[in-house]
Amino acid sequence: xxxxxxxxxxxxxxxxxxxxxxxxxxxxxxxxxxxxxxxxxxxxxxxxxxxxxxxxxxxxxxxxxxxxxxxxxxxxxxxxxxxxxxxxxxxxxxxxxxxxxxxxxxxxxxxxxxxxxxxxxxxxxxxxxxxxxxxxxxxxxxxxxxxxxxxxxxxxxxxxxxxxxxxxxxxxxxxxxxxxxxxxxxxxxxxxxxxxxxxxxxxxxxxxxxxxxxxxxxxxxxxxxxxxxxxxxxxxxxxxxxxxxxxxxxxxxxxxxxxxxxxxxxxxxxxxxxxxxxxxxxxxxxxxxxxxxxxxxxxxxxxxxxxxxxxxxxxxxxxxxxxxxxxxxxxxxxxxxxxxxxxxxxxxxxxxxxxxxxxxxxxxxxxxxxxxxxxxxxxxxxxxxxxxxxxxxxxxxxxxxxxxxxxxxxxxxxxxxxxxxxxxxxxxxxxxxxxxxxxxxxxxxxxxxxxxxxxxxxxxxxxxxxxxxxxxxxxxxxxxxxxxxxxxxxxxxxxxxxxxxxxxxxxxxxxxxxxxxxxxxxxxxxxxxxxxxxxxxxxxxxxxxxxxxxxxxxxxxxxxxxxxxxxxxxxx
Numbered sequence: 001x002x003x004x005x006x007x008x009x010x011x012x013x014x015x016x017x018x019x020x021x022x023x024x025x026x027x028x029x030x031x032x033x034x035x036x037x038x039x040x041x042x043x044x045x046x047x048x049x050x051x052x053x054x055x056x057x058x059x060x061x062x063x064x065x066x067x068x069x070x071x072x073x074x075x076x077x078x079x080x081x082x083x084x085x086x087x088x089x090x091x092x093x094x095x096x097x098x099x100x101x102x103x104x105x106x107x108x109x110x111x112x113x114x115x116x117x118x119x120x121x122x123x124x125x126x127x128x129x130x131x132x133x134x135x136x137x138x139x140x141x142x143x144x145x146x147x148x149x150x151x152x153x154x155x156x157x158x159x160x161x162x163x164x165x166x167x168x169x170x171x172x173x174x175x176x177x178x179x180x181x182x183x184x185x186x187x188x189x190x191x192x193x194x195x196x197x198x199x200x201x202x203x204x205x206x207x208x209x210x211x212x213x214x215x216x217x218x219x220x221x222x223x224x225x226x227x228x229x230x231x232x233x234x235x236x237x238x239x240x241x242x243x244x245x246x247x248x249x250x251x252x253x254x255x256x257x258x259x260x261x262x263x264x265x266x267x268x269x270x271x272x273x274x275x276x277x278x279x280x281x282x283x284x285x286x287x288x289x290x291x292x293x294x295x296x297x298x299x300x301x302x303x304x305x306x307x308x309x310x311x312x313x314x315x316x317x318x319x320x321x322x323x324x325x326x327x328x329x330x331x332x333x334x335x336x337x338x339x340x341x342x343x344x345x346x347x348x349x350x351x352x353x354x355x356x357x358x359x360x361x362x363x364x365x366x367x368x369x370x371x372x373x374x375x376x377x378x379x380x381x382x383x384x385x386x387x388x389x390x391x392x393x394x395x396x397x398x399x400x401x402x403x404x405x406x407x408x409x410x411x412x413x414x415x416x417x418x419x420x421x422x423x424x425x426x427x428x429x430x431x432x433x434x435x436x437x438x439x440x441x442x443x444x445x446x447x448x449x450x451x452x453x454x455x456x457x458x459x460x461x462x463x464x465x466x467x468x469x470x471x472x473x474x475x476x477x478x479x480x481x482x483x484x485x486x487x488x489x490x491x492x493x494x495x496x497x498x499x500x501x502x503x504x505x506x507x508x509x510x511x512x513x514x515x516x517x518x519x520x521x522x523x524x525x526x527x528x529x530x531x532x533x534x535x536x537x538x539x540x541x542x543x544x545x546x547x548x549x550x551x552x553x554x555x556x557x558x559x560x561x562x563x564x565x566x567x568x569x570x571x572x
Contacts, residue, residue, distance in 0.1 A: 066085050066086060066136065067085070067086040067136060067138045067515070067518070067520050068083060068084065068085050068086070068091065068130075068132050068136050068137045068138065069083075069084055069086070069137065069138055069139045069140065069141065069511045069514040069515050069518065069520075070082070070083055070084075070123060070126070070137060070139075070140045070141070070511070070514070071084060071140075071141050071143070071504070071506070071507035071508060071509070071510045071511035071514070072119055072122070072123070072140065072141070072142045072143065072224075072227065072302075072507070072510070073142075073143045073144070073305070073308070073505075073506040073507040073510070074115050074118075074119065074142065074143065074144035074145060074223050074224050074227055075144075075145055075305070076100065076110075076145050076164065076165070076166075077097055077098075077100075078095050078096055078097035078098060078118060079095065079096055079098075079115060079118035079119055079122055080093065080094070080095040080122065080507055081093070081094055081095075081119065081122035081123050081125070081126055081507070082126065082504055082507040082508070082511065083126040083127070083130050083132065083137075084504075084508065084511045086515055086520050087530065087531060088502060088508065088511075088512075088530075088531035088532070088533075090502075090504065091126070091130045091132060092125075092126040092127075092129040092130040093126065093504075093507075094121070094122040094125035094126050094129070095122065096117075096118040096121050096122055097118075098110065098111075098114035098115070098117075098118055099114070100164070101161060104169075106167070106168040106169055107163075107167055107168075107169055108163070108164050108165075108166045108167040108168075109161040109162060109163055109164060109167070110148070110161060110162050110164050110223075111158075111161050111162070112150050112158050112161075112162050112223070112226050113158065115223060115226065115227060116226070116227060116230050119227050119230070119231075120230075120290065120291065123291045123292075123293070124290070124291055124292060127291065127292040127293070128292065134292055134293050134294050135294055137293055137294070137297055138297070138298070138514070138515075138518040138520065139297065139298045139299070139300060139514035139515065139517055139518035140231065140283070140297060140298070140299045140300070140514055141299075141300050141301075141302045141303075141308075141509075141510025141511050141512075141513045141514035141517075142224040142227055142228055142299070142302035142510055143224060143302055143303055143304070143305055143308035143309075143506035143507065143509060143510045144222065144223040144224025144225075144227070144241065144302070144304065144305060145164060145165055145223050145224075145305055146165055146222070146241055146244040146304040146305060146306075147164070147165040147197055147198050147199050147202075147222075147244045147245070148162045148163065148164040148165060148199070148222055148223040149162055149163045149199050149202040149203060149206070149220065149222075150162050150220070150221040150222065150223060150225070150226045151206065151213065151214075151217045151219070151220060152217070152218060152219040152220075152221065152229075153216045153217065153218055154216075154218045156219070156229075159213050159216055159217060160206070160210070160213055162223060162226075163202045163205070163206075164223070165197050166197060167196075167197065167202070168196050168197065169196075169205060170196045170197075170201035170202060170204070170205045171196055172205075172208075173196075173200075173201040173202075173204040173205050173208065174194040174195065174196050174201050176204060177194040177200065177201060177204070177246075177263065178194050180262045180263060181258075181259065181262050181263075183344075184342075186246070186259075187340060187342060187344055188340070189249055189250070189251075189256050189258060189259055190243075190246045190247070190248060190249075190250055190256070190259065191243070191250035191251070191338075191340045191347070191348035191349065192246065192250075192344060192347050192348065192349075193344035193424075194246065195246070198244055198245065198246045199220075199222070199244065199245035199246065199247070200245055200246035200247050200259070200263060200265070201246070203220065203263075203265055204263060207264070217269060218269060219235050219269055219271070220269045220270055220271075221235065221237070221271060222237055222241050222242070222244075222245070224241060224302055224304075225237045225241070225271060228280060228281065228299060228302070230287065231281070231283050231284070231287050231299050232280065232281030232282060232283060232284060232287075232299050233281070233284055234271075234272075234280055234281035235271035235272065236271045236272045236273075236274060236280040236281065236301075237270075237271045237272075237273055237274070237301075238273065238274045238275060238276045238278070238280070238301030238302060238303065238352075239253050239273060239274070239275060239276065239301075239350035239351075239352075240276055240303045240304045240307035240308075240349055240350050240351060240352050240358075241302075241303065241304040241307070242255075242273055242350070243304075243348075243349030243350045244304055244349060246259070247259055247260055247263075247265065247270065248273070248350070250338070250340075250348060250349065250350060250357070251338045251340075253273070253275075253350055253355075254273060255267055255270055255273060274301040275301060275354045276300070276301040276302060276303045276307070276351075276352035276353075276354075276513050276524075277300055277301065277352070277354065277513045277516040277517045277524055278300060278301050278517060279298045279299070279300055279517050280299055280300060280301050281298075281299050282295070282296045282297060282298055282299065283295060283296065283297040283299065298514070298517055298518055299514075300510075300513050300514050300516070300517035300518075301352075301513065301517075302510045302513060303352040303506075303509060303510055303513065304349070305506050306330065306332055306358075306360060307349065307350075307351060307352040307358065307509075308352065308505070308506035308507075308509035308510050308513075309322070309324070309332075309476065309505045309506045309509055310322060310332055310334065310351070310352065310358060310509065311352050311353075311508075311509035311510070311512050311513060311524060311527075311528060312500070312502065312504060312505045312506055312507070312508035312509030312512070312532070313474045313476060313500045313505070313509075313532065314474070314500065314528045314529075314532035315332065315333075315334050315358075315474060316334060316351075316352075316353050316524055316525045316528045317334060317336075317525060318334060318335060318336050318469070319334075319469055319470065319471040319472050320333070320334050320470075320471075320472045320474075321333035321334065321460075321463075321470045321472065321473050321474070322473065322474035322475070322476050323456055323473060323474070323475050323476065323480070323489060323497075324475075324476040324477040324479075324480070325366050325367050325452070325456075325475075325476075325477045325478065325479020325480060325485065326366070326367050326477045326478060326479070327366070327367050327368045327371075328362055328363060328364050328365070328366050328367070328368070328420075329362070329363040329366030329367070329452060329455065329456050329459075329479070330360060330361070330362055330363075331360070331361045331363075331421075331456055331459035331460060331463075332358055332359070332360045333358060333359050333360075333460075333463050333468050333470055334351060334353070334356060334357075334358055335351075335356065335357050335358065335359060335468050336355070336356045336357075337357075338357050339357070339359060339466040339467065339468055340466075341359075341462060341465075341466055343424075344424065345361070345421050345422040345423075345424060345462050346359050346360060346361045346362075346421055346422075346459065346462050346463070346466075347359065347360045347361075347362070348360075352509070352513060352524065353524045353525065354524070359462075359463055359466065359468055361420075361421035361422070361456075361458070361459025361460075361462055361463070362420040362421050362459075363414065363419065363420065363421060363452070363455040363456060363458070363459065364414075364415070364416070364417040364418055364419055364420050365414040365415060365416040365417050365419075365430065365452075365455075366414065366452045366455070366456070366479065367452075367477070367478060367479055368414075368416055368417065369412070369414040369416060369430070369448050369451065369452055370393070370396075370448055370449065370452070370479075372416060373444070373445060373448050374392060374393070374396065377441055377444070377445075378392060378396060378441075378445075381395045381396055381399070393482070396445055397482055397483070397484050397485075399442045399445060400442065400445045400446040400449055400484055401484055402442060403442050403443055403445075403446035405450075405491075405544055405547040405548060405551070406450070406547060406548075406550075406551045407439075407443045407444075407446040407447035407450055408438065408439060408443050409434050410432065410433070410434045410435060410439055410443050410444065410446075410447040411431075411432070411433040411434055411447060411450075411451065411454075411551065411554065411555050411558065412430070412431070412432055412433070412444075412447040412448050412450065412451030412452075413428075413429075413430055413431040413433065413451060413455075413555075413558060413559065414430060414448070414451045414452050414455050415428035415429050415430050415431070415559075416429070416430045419455075419559075421458060421459050421462060422458050422459070422461070422462050423559060423563075425563070425566065427566045427567050427569070427570040428559065428563075428566050429566055429569065431558065431562065432444065432447065433558055449484065449485060449488060450488060450548075450551070451555070452479075452485075453485070453488040453489055453492050454492070454551075454552050454555045454556075456489065456492075457492045457493065457552055458556070460493060470493065470495065471495050472495065472496065472498070473489065473490075473493055473495055473496065473497045473498065474497075474498050474499065474500060475489060475497050475498065475499050475538075476499075476500070476505065480499055481499075483538070486499070486536070486538040487538055487541070487544075488548070489538075490538045490539060490540040490541075491540045491541055491544040491545050491548045492548050492549075492552060493540070494540050494545050495540065496537055496538065496539050496540070497537075497538045498534045498535070498536065498537045498538070499534070499535045499536045500532060500533070500534065500535060501532075501533040501534060501535040502532070502533070508531075508532075512524065512527040512528060512531060512532075513527075515527050515531075
């Protein structure tokens with residue numbers, strides 16, 4: 001959803017009809033804008049390296065005793081490593097991509113060797129580019145995609161490709177978990193219902209379908225924890241990522257003997273569990289020599305991707321939350337008291353702040369809904385955007401702004417891929433409700449944006465049922481760059497919606513954990529307060545709040561009325 005970010009070059013035509021007569025004019029305008037843009041861009045490019053050099057030299061002069069940390073973010077598409085100073089300045093950054101394998105429909109796998117190579121390559125790159133003295137690098141934090149399964153034998157060799165978070169092969173194993181433990185017991189201990197994408201079901205799948213591999217397994221690690229092992233030789237994890245395995249006693253922040261015994265999983269295969277800012281090991285001499293670091297550089301627990309993003313956006317205290325609009329949508333809130341939804345509508349996991357937790361609601365078709373609408377109904381906007389040198393989402397935003405709150409009494413349910421929060425219904429489907437002959441494409445576009453916002457508000461409503469307050473909201477992801485979407489969220493949440501000045505997210509989050517573990521800051525909240533800065537703040541508009549509330553309450557009534565019909569449709 002990064003394409004949601006407007007790349008306007010200073011010109012916008014409110015309405016342009018793409019006709020034979022207007023094409024030449026548009027091309028002329030676009031050419032003029034491109035000339036000006038390219039001129040500016042050349043100047044920017046010519047000065048970028050020297051500016052970076054000046055900043056580095058200034059850094060060396062002003063901060064001779066400055067401490068530095070490395071944040072490694074092992075994602076699905078690639079690994080990004082960022083070198084930060086102790087006040088959060090980006091010194092150098094490098095990303096290396098790698099493939100995902102899908103040997104069968106519904107399968108998703110990656111090679112842990114690709115992650116390791118990418119981590120090694122990116123750390124070497126940022127150290128070489130920065131010119132920072134390796135003695136000044138005080139720690140490393142690692143973030144990673146959650147739920148992935150890495151299996152090692154007695155000689156620490158990887159036994160098979162990692163089955164990663166989006167793999168859906170484990171329906172039978174989910175049923176097995178519910179049978180052996182019961183749905184209620186699973187939620188009580190692991191704070192979540194049995195899920196196909198989470199690690200425990202993947203372990204059972206290997207046990208059931210690849211017994212020869214399972215018999216050789218001696219160590220089970222998560223993706224980022226495999227990278228920790230490469231750096232330190234330690235078998236370890238931390239509470240936020242371990243929460244997504246469904247083997248952790250989430251209220252007590254330790255492995256659950258009851259769950260492991262019931263599932264027949266040997267607890268000796270699981271690494272030691274730490275808090276996210278605790279030191280889990282140090283860089284070995286072999287790795288230090290290869291990476292250009294000092295032997296003994298500390299490696300902290302780190303965090304799962306969303307928990308790391310929370311720290312990177314300052315969501316580390318009660319009342320604070322963030323909303324991410326990518327393909328799916330996530331609403332994430334911090335809580336100092338454990339709170340578990342008995343219906344399993346939201347995830348509860350250990351937070352990266354010691355002795356605290358987070359709750360997370362997921363809506364499946366957030367940015368996906370807007371992309372679907374663009375791809376099927378916005379060819380004119382695409383063509384116009386090419387001529388103007390702007391992003392098509394920018395034009396779509398402008399069009400939707402001309403439509404009043406409520407999209408002229410048109411509502412949209414964004415269930416293109418079923419729904420997770422709050423309905424837990426894979427059969428749910430998208431709906432335009434109230435469509436009439438008066439409605440235009442612009443009305444439908446506005447309804448899509450509002451419908452996604454209503455679905456995110458649904459997540460917040462579940463939080464409120466759980467006595468978790470949200471009074472300070474950060475907006476992240478591609479959707480967070482849209483002024484209109486931020487405005488909708490502020491009005492629907494009835495609280496300010498902010499964006500973070502830094503766009504480094506998880507990498508910054510684990511860097512802050514490393515700064516805490518290394519003793520630069522005394523606590524994770526202190527690190528967040530010192531480093532995380534706010535960029536834009538969108539206040540709720542008083543006149544819009546009651547209008548949105550009226551439509552939202554109607555929106556909430558549509559799914560229950562259609563639930564049985566969705567199920568019937570799925571059987572046809």
